[in-house]
């Protein structure tokens with residue numbers, strides 16, 4: 006049997022069509038968009054077309070998109086750029102406790118620089134509750150950052166309730182949305198109702214190292230990089246023309262082809278729920294993102310052991326946490342969701358891609374059932390610790406996010 010790749014929240018396989026477009030740019034349209042000659046003009050045209058194509062998926066004006074080196078850069082830029090320009094108005098920043106580290110770490114830096122950073126708790130399903138947000142919002146709040154889809158558990162937000170609340174209680178606050186796991190998979194909050202949104206190409210079958218920041222027309226933000234006129238002087242540096250072309254096409258294809266994700270996720274959920282001791286972290290399929298399922302099994306206390314054992318059977322998943330380091334800290338997301346015991350430390354995330362098939366889901370369910378039974382047998386004999394020593398997987402790297 007072929008390998009089953011269910012780690013698409015970490016990264017995805019690039020579509021063949023996307024590779025082809027990128028190859029064509031490297032081969033034929035390799036000019037620098039700033040050059041005056043024909044090749045430069047062709048590259049510039051490619052950049053413009055890609056910006057329009059991506060704007061069509063986001064639902065914004067092309068001039069509101071700035072290309073970056075990925076989601077991390079876009080999140081860093083939004084946090085530093087929005088807070089920095091609003092500093093004279095106030096120092097209070099509100100974020101959900103379950104943001105991606107590329108939002109949380111910049112907020113830690115801002116806290117060291119004198120901002121008051123409030124991390125708002127989430128519900129047991131990972132969702133931000135209006136009542137929790139309401140008590141945190143103040144008139145001097147300058148930035149509110151809320152992720153659209155949580156990368157560990159797939160929790161989504163109720164924008165229709167949350168955004169008016171922010172506007173009402175914190176009229177001077179900019180709103181940033183990390184939409185890295187949402188683009189082309191779920192409806193985004195209406196551009197215009199938020200100030201910035203971050204995106205990443207490699208989460209939707211585009212290349213790694215490319216992303217974008219949406220900045221609403223009229224929203225003021227500090228520039229990110231200096232030393233060139235690219236990206237309307239906000240993010241200097243020769244553009245990644247091939248990467249951007251691949252990103253735009255991937256986003257469009259993903260939106261067109263991602264319809265089967267939700268039924269497949271439900272099928273995976275139903276299959277895994279048949280395994281004794283099954284537990285779910287996060288929303289049930291249908292109420293969260295269509296591609297992420299975070300589960301655990303009673304009696305399996307270490308998610309990485311299950312991930313390693315599944316990989317031996319050709320099924321690739323990841324532990325729940327995006328920040329499992331060498332020290333293997335428990336996930337900040339699951340901790341914020343008040344998970345404990347096996348649900349906290351034994352969590353495994355399956356994430357689907359636009360190319361995932363029913364057969365793969367069935368294969369993954371069968372492999373998980375067999376693996377869980379086997380691990381329980383081993384742990385009964387007190388040897389579960391030994392199961393994780395497979396050479397095929399790396400243990401010294403943070404888990405893909």
Ligand SMILES: Cc1ncc(COP(=O)(O)O)c(C=O)c1O
Nearest residue numbers: 075076077105156185186205406
């Ligand atoms: C929710 C979320 N935000 C931001 C990022 C960072 O994106 P990138 O890998 O493009 O830097 C990721 C993935 O790593 C993510 O899942």
